[in-house]
Amino acid sequence: MMSELLIMQGIIERGLIFSVCIMAIYLTSRIIKFDDLSLEGSFGLGGATMALLLSNNAPWFIALPLVMISGAIAGLATGLLHTKLKLNNLISGIVVTTALFSINLKIAGSNMVVGSKSTIFNTLSPDMIHLKIIVLLPLITLLLLTMKWLLNTEYGFLFYAVGDNPQMLTNLGKDPHQYIIGALMISNALTALSGALFVQYVGYFSIWASVGILIIALAGLILSEAISPKFSTNIIIGAIIYQAIITATFEFNVDPEWNKLITAFLIIVMIILKQQTTFFNRK
Amino acid sequence: MIHFNNISVTINQREILKNISCTIESGDFIVIVGPNGAGKSTFFDMISGKRTPTNGTIIFNNTDITYLDEQSRATTISRLFQNPQLNGSASMTVAQNLAMSNYKGKPTQLHDGMKNFPMHVLNNLKKLNLHSKKILETPMKDLSGGQRQLLAFLMATAVPPKLFLLDEPTAALDPASATKLLQFALKWINQHKMTTILITHDPELALTIGTKIWILENGTITKQFNKKDHPHLSATDLIGHIDYNALLQ
Numbered sequence: 001m002m003s004e005l006l007i008m009q010g011i012i013e014r015g016l017i018f019s020v021c022i023m024a025i026y027l028t029s030r031i032i033k034f035d036d037l038s039l040e041g042s043f044g045l046g047g048a049t050m051a052l053l054l055s056n057n058a059p060w061f062i063a064l065p066l067v068m069i070s071g072a073i074a075g076l077a078t079g080l081l082h083t084k085l086k087l088n089n090l091i092s093g094i095v096v097t098t099a100l101f102s103i104n105l106k107i108a109g110s111n112m113v114v115g116s117k118s119t120i121f122n123t124l125s126p127d128m129i130h131l132k133i134i135v136l137l138p139l140i141t142l143l144l145l146t147m148k149w150l151l152n153t154e155y156g157f158l159f160y161a162v163g164d165n166p167q168m169l170t171n172l173g174k175d176p177h178q179y180i181i182g183a184l185m186i187s188n189a190l191t192a193l194s195g196a197l198f199v200q201y202v203g204y205f206s207i208w209a210s211v212g213i214l215i216i217a218l219a220g221l222i223l224s225e226a227i228s229p230k231f232s233t234n235i236i237i238g239a240i241i242y243q244a245i246i247t248a249t250f251e252f253n254v255d256p257e258w259n260k261l262i263t264a265f266l267i268i269v270m271i272i273l274k275q276q277t278t279f280f281n282r283k
Numbered sequence: 284m285i286h287f288n289n290i291s292v293t294i295n296q297r298e299i300l301k302n303i304s305c306t307i308e309s310g311d312f313i314v315i316v317g318p319n320g321a322g323k324s325t326f327f328d329m330i331s332g333k334r335t336p337t338n339g340t341i342i343f344n345n346t347d348i349t350y351l352d353e354q355s356r357a358t359t360i361s362r363l364f365q366n367p368q369l370n371g372s373a374s375m376t377v378a379q380n381l382a383m384s385n386y387k388g389k390p391t392q393l394h395d396g397m398k399n400f401p402m403h404v405l406n407n408l409k410k411l412n413l414h415s416k417k418i419l420e421t422p423m424k425d426l427s428g429g430q431r432q433l434l435a436f437l438m439a440t441a442v443p444p445k446l447f448l449l450d451e452p453t454a455a456l457d458p459a460s461a462t463k464l465l466q467f468a469l470k471w472i473n474q475h476k477m478t479t480i481l482i483t484h485d486p487e488l489a490l491t492i493g494t495k496i497w498i499l500e501n502g503t504i505t506k507q508f509n510k511k512d513h514p515h516l517s518a519t520d521l522i523g524h525i526d527y528n529a530l531l532q
Binding site: 150164 | 370
């Protein structure tokens with residue numbers, strides 16, 4: 001019973017961390033309708049920056065904002081490549097992710113252990129430190145509420161509008177490029193934050209941890225959209241369901257090396273199911 | 284109010300507008316007619332700032348705006364597009380779209396997006412029977428083409444411009460919806476003495492509304508009629524007619 005509770009707790013904790021990536025991918029893919037592949041590089045950038053800062057004894061509360069700034073710069077790079085150099089959005093993201101792979105290696109190498117350093121989870125007393133959910137739940141809830149608030153402001157409205165029809169922003173005397181870049185900076189800052197939380201959670205940085213993050217976030221997004229298409233708690237629930245599915249495969253003794261394949265199949269099945277339901281609803 | 288001096292626009296080495304010189308006076312309601320490919324939409328692109336002239340100057344109230352970009356001109360020049368999709372945000376509700384129309388010319392704020400909803404449009408929404416809570420909460424994409432263009436009109440005029448460009452706004456509408464939009468638009472334009480340019484393919488419409496008719500052919504304005512001076516103009520005088528005899532041969 002105890003071990004089952006621990007498994008459940010782990011699922012929720014990892015779900016909470018990855019839900020931040022889903023918030024990011026929702027902002028890019030669903031709101032500004034820009035499929036941003038640089039999110040994958042930003043997750044690693046956030047992890048590498050966090051690992052480097054922690055190993056140099058920077059306090060976590062200074063490191064986290066710096067991590068978010070590093071992610072925002074990656075988003076800025078993607079945005080500028082797309083808006084100023086007119087690169088296709090997919091190419092802009094791939095270029096930035098590829099460049100970030102080298103940068104991340106230079107920042108933290110292929111692995112960097114931070115287990116002995118003081119992280120955000122050390123705010124818990126030593127006998128509570130295994131209950132990381134106590135830190136994560138309020139933090140991620142606050143983040144979700146902040147994003148919900150932002151999307152309801154004039155900026156948020158214009159993010160939706162730029163995704164639907166950039167000409168509308170021009171009609172209003174606003175520069176659509178500024179809003180595309182702004183949203184990319186926010187989403188990459190969020191992804192970097194997620195990477196930084198993950199490094200603190202597992203106690204080390206690995207360059208391979210960021211590989212496939214985009215597809216994990218996409219799977220979570222599709223699961224969350226099966227609950228509701230809105231930007232709300234469904235995002236956290238989707239992320240947790242995804243983690244539960246992956247954890248269940250461990251229970252069935254599936255080799256973890258199949259994880260990415262399972263995720264890919266999950267996405268295909270979810271998309272087909274979604275198409276079928278839309279088809280039947282229409283009928 | 285706005286002078287165009289020797290304007291040319293070349294796209295892909297093809298001269299679309301050729302040496303156009305003309306003046307729009309404050310309060311004018313000009314209807315531009317012309318065949319397909321004459322350069323009507325490019326003429327609007329040039330006025331709105333979407334395209335910079337290859338040659339010539341544009342003087343707006345004694346200020347040279349030739350190189351001013353589209354978004355900087357948007358607060359003084361408003362454009363209603365033929366394609367309803369270019370006039371609003373499809374996934375957002377009618378109320379949200381109307382609220383955004385009031386952001387024009389103001390810095391974007393970090394407060395509730397609905398806070399500056401243009402209450403003054405409510406009266407017009409009532410007149411157009413678009414004021415129900417249900418319609419206000421409907422995403423724009425779920426409205427009919429006619430309803431979308433009516434709302435687009437309200438959005439384009441929520442912050443009244445100095446010059447209003449109507450780019451075949453009824454081209455995609457059925458006759459009943461087109462009549463409703465034009466009726467409402469004409470009333471509003473007359474009430475506000477709005478300087479307006481309308482592009483249409485319909486010579487009958489050009490004869491019915493507006494104060495001046497310009498014929499745009501092959502990239503130049505070939506004829507200008509002040510309607511007061513030409514009370515007996517006919518559709519054939521404007522752009523010719525369909526040769527029905529040729530169809531029977």
